[in-house]
Amino acid sequence: MSYLTLICIFYCLLSWVKANCDFLNAKDYVKNSNRTFNPLEGKVITIKIDMTEKNYKKLIEIAQVSSYDLYYKYNMDYDKLENFEEKVNMTTIIDGSEEKYEKINFKTGGRYGRVQDRIGFNLKLKKDKLFYNRKDLRLRPDASDYTHIRSKISADLMNRWNIHSVQETYTELYINNNYYGLYFLMDSIKPSWIKQNFDNQNQNGNDDDDVRTLYHCQSFNSNLDPINIKKCFNEKDEYLNYTEPLYNMANDLQNVTTIEELSDIFNIENFTRTIIAEYLFSSFDNYLIIGHNYHLYQSPNGIWEIIDHDYDSNFGVNLKTVLGGYISLNYTAVVEFDKYVKLDFDHWYTDERKIPIIDILYHKNKKRFISILEKMLITGFNPDELFKRIDYLSNLIEPYVRNETEINKDGIYPGRINLVGNPSNHTMEIFHSNTNYDMVDNIPGLKDFIQKKFNAVCNIYKLNKSKILLEARLYQAQMAIENKLKEIKEILVETNSKFYSSFNETLNNFIDVFETYN
Structure with missing residues (x-):
């Protein structure tokens, strides 16, 4: 390629960036992330579940769980909740194209989410037909989030920062032709996910049967100490008793005092980014505060990884639970929202997680912690970029949120099958206002929360806001140019392929004519 051609391409790229500077990383926000769901970005797909009418009635019956039942009948023991689990057929519709998945496993999902009027579901596909290279999927309504965005931007940021976590997209859900409304579709941390996300060169076969060291820390206070680590369990039933690596790790941690020693046990880069993300999201429902909703995985090289998931309580959702003193934070007095969102990291973990x-x-x-924190602000957690992303997602899902505000023929809102559950009905006005700056039912406005958190973090750790926003802008431009270069490369490869194909065809025709003539 000539220098003149390179100069022309570079000039065109600069002109393109200048012309599109207000739209950088909106639709292409996670394009550079390692996600199998990238082709679904910017779309709301459709999922249809079909089961027998008898099973559907059974699903509705089992779905009836109230907060009173959970607290007083089951004593907050989620394992006592009855689950619906059956084989069903699933159809996905993406860009008008239908794909059928037969006899998949369909199960009620979630824990505290079971007391909402809209509940979640878990899907397990057959090994011979995956969904974007995923076998285990989850459908979640995030009924407590009026914006329908908090979980999505949390997962997107985790993906962008290359932190081990799930990926999410949007879907409309139908069950037996009954409209259930807008749901999040996400992958699930299971052995199949580990096989697909880690380079397991020492593990044989295409199956996930050899993933033996994936542990789910689901119960409250699943701490990394020899006692509480026993609350974590192996994700594969046949390896439930295989706990030696996990318990040995917890014992070894008790003698660790330096970052070098810790790096012999954990991937400290991933662990540091994970706890910073929890702090930025004000997440109390993962490792740092409650001590659950995470997995631990020991890779073949012996190093452990922490994998966070479940983001429906991020950015101030269920705030009244925290401010009411039901969630123990590292401060002595209950605070109001403005103080809560401005806490430093010293107050964003429970004492059990300290040592x-x-x-x-x-x-x-x-110093290392603050350096990583600053980089995460530049590469994602800043209002200039996040607000554009929020506006983009809000515009994308608005028609589907509107559908949820319309009562169906049975006199209820779509998907509210748990008639004794906590109501999640809301208006379009609430959707818009809570997406922006207004607090609704003790849930702060999403943009308001992000702006205050960003300002507080910069003030606490003496970071230059103007410098961060400038570097963030440069980072966005760099990502936009990389995306455009990839597009140009793909076009050139395709063009060259077509040219050579056409040339070879013409050459072969010429040879045929020549041979016939001779």
Whole structure:
């Protein structure tokens, strides 16, 4: 390629960036992330579940769980909740194209979400037909989030920062032709997910039967100490008793005092980014505060990974639970929202998490911690970029949210099958206002929360806001140019392929004519 051609391409790229500077990383926000769901970005797909009418009635019956039932009948023991689980058929519709999945496993999903009027579901596909290279999927309504965005931007940021986590997209859900409304579709941390996301060169076969060291820390206070680590369980039933690696890790942690020693046990880069993400999201429902909703995985090289999931309580959802004193934070007095959103990291973990993890990754290596924090602000968590992303997602899902505000022929809102569950009805006005700056039912406006959190973090850790926003802008431009270069490369490859194909065809025709003539 000549220098003149390179100069022309570079000039065109600069002109394109200048012309599109207000729209950088909106639709292409996660394009550079390692996600199998990237082709679904910017779309709301359709999923239809079909089962017998008898099973559908059974589903509705089992779905009836109230908060009173959970607290007083089951004593907050989620394992006592009855689950619906049956084989069903699923149809996906993407860009008008239908794909059928037969006899998949369909199960009620979630824990506290079971007391909402809209509930979640888990899907397990057959090994011979996956959905975008995923076998295990989850459908979640995030009934407590009036914006329908918090979980999505949380997962997107985790993907962008290359933190081990799930990926999410949007779908409309139908069950037996009954409209259930807008749902999040996400993959699930299972052995199949591990096989697809980690380079397991020492593991044989295409199946996930050899993933033996994936542990789910689901119960409250699943701490990394020899006692509470026993609350975590192996994700494969046949390996439930295979706990030796997990327990050995917890024992070894008790003797760790330096970051070098910790790096012999954990992937400290991923662990640091994970706890910073929880802090930025004000997430109390993962590792740092409640101590659950995460997985631990020991890779073949012996190093452990922490994998967060479940983001429906991020950015101030269920705030009244925290401010009411039901969730224990590292401060002595209950605070109001403005103080809550401005807390420093010193107050964003419970004491059980301090030694050795927080002590090493934060207190003993604060300069490193702040450096990573600053980079995460530049590459994602800043109002200039996030607000564009929020506006983009809000416009994308608005028609589908509107459909949820319309009562169906049975006199109820779509998908509200748990008639004794906590109501999640809301108006379009609430959708718009809570997406922006207005607090609704003790849930702060999403943009308001992000702006205050960003300002507070910069003030606490003496970071230059103007410099961060400028570097963020440069980062966005860099990503936009990389995306455009990839598009140009794809076009050139396709063009060359077509040219050579056409040339070869013409050459072969010429040879045929020549041979016939001779």
